[in-house]
Amino acid sequence: MKQSGNLPRSGFGSLVLIAAVLGGGAAAFAYTAGWLSPGRLTPERMIAALAPPGGAPLGHRRNHAKGICFTGAFEANGNGAELSRARIFERGKYLAVGRFNLGTTDPNAVDATARVRGLGLQITAADGEEWRMALINPPFFAVSTPQAFHDLLIASGQKDPEAMKAFIQSNPEFAAFAAWAKTAPWTESYAQDAYHGLNSFIFTDARGGERTVRWSLLPAAPAVPISQAELERRGPDFLEQEITERIRTDGPQRWTMVTTVAGPGDPTADPSKAWPEGRRTVQVGTLVVQRIEQERDGPCRDINFDPTVLPKGIRVSDDPFPAARSSVYRKSYDLRAAEAGSYPRTEVAKP
């Protein structure tokens, strides 16, 4: 490399400067990538915390791993248009694809072991615009922040009973969730559960007016309480069999979508805090579940129910969860797509 002795006098200093620029650039890059910050909450760390002792369920979602697909329609009644200019709220019938699921990392979990049930949903407007969401049946979330959720996963996975005690001490909001888990009745059907979005979002109306809202899907089917022991007796996959049979014999199942508008000062950034009773609610439409399909070959399998896939007229609020969920769901999707061979479809995938 060295030219025949004609490097300027400043040659050595220049080389040092070049090395410093490269080293500095590489170090800044490493810092940005989190390689120098082992404490940073990355999607990888969240997914590692979710993994059960036996290892992650290859080819499956890293959480809510057990589920069954449905197709149907979202029938908007037009009332939502006063809150949001999203096309999906214009009176009409829109394609819905979704997934009933259990809050477990085990795709073969016994139904009666999963306290939390969920519903993933994708609604597609006439022009192809999508709205995705993933809701669960508790009326408020277990913790206030994504970091606390990570800490909960770590604490609850430890054998040391002091770990959970310490967690509850530093995250007192968890007590309300623990009480719900202990006392809320179980139901005998996915069709009898209410599913709550929990996270707040901002709706923008046609005139540019903004409101912070949360939404829920409230079932038309009356809840039939059942003990956990009775649910266990009915079999490990009872809920999937039940919803399939129910729709075959009773026809489509319905949920009313209710949006709740935050009042001034309501905790919009904390899904563990329910908003006070009496807040304005607007029924915006009905989810009609018309057909059940096994997940393995079903239309919901390939959907990442990323709650930040939103139509124009809905955007994220100061609630930190949708961003965190988006980041972690995406990692989960990347992993399970790469591991699809471990969860093969029974038919050859369409080209």
Added chain:
Amino acid sequence: MSNAHHRFAPIQRFLHWLMAACIIAMLFIGVGMVSTVAPTYLPLILIHKTLGVTLLVLVLIRLALRLHYGAPPLPEDLPPAIRLGARLSHLALYGLMIVMPLLGLGMLWAAAYPVVLYGGIEIPAVLPQSDRAHTLLWSAHFYLGFAFFAIVLLHLAAALFHALVRRDGVFGTMALFTLRNRTTPSE
């Protein structure tokens, strides 16, 4: 056109430095966004997608300008190995500038994510959902991103070497404002 023998055309120099800033920003945003669950994740993703598509348009313009204006010749006394390295690294940079946005778009399409840019502009999907295609495109986008950063660093090192050590006028051909008097290394 005679100026083309000593310097790149002003529009080429302008695009070079504009894209350099954007590409470095893209590389940092890329590794930053995939390593966080913080609320900044969403704006970073939005910027990454929007800037990526913008850069794809810019590199096509730049390629056309390069074909039209050409490039100033390298110094006669540049050793053949360095000459080859320069040619290959520039081919790699052009290749990555073109391929990276396409891989990024492709991996989003193959995962059935709507590609919505800043301002609500949606890029329609041209690939169907596919686990295999997504994994391939994602891996290529991810690993080539690191290769891209390495080549950018190499390019920067070479530029500084020309500017500070060899002082052979190569840096001046792309410099935006100040242009030092050309000094030949054999003086």
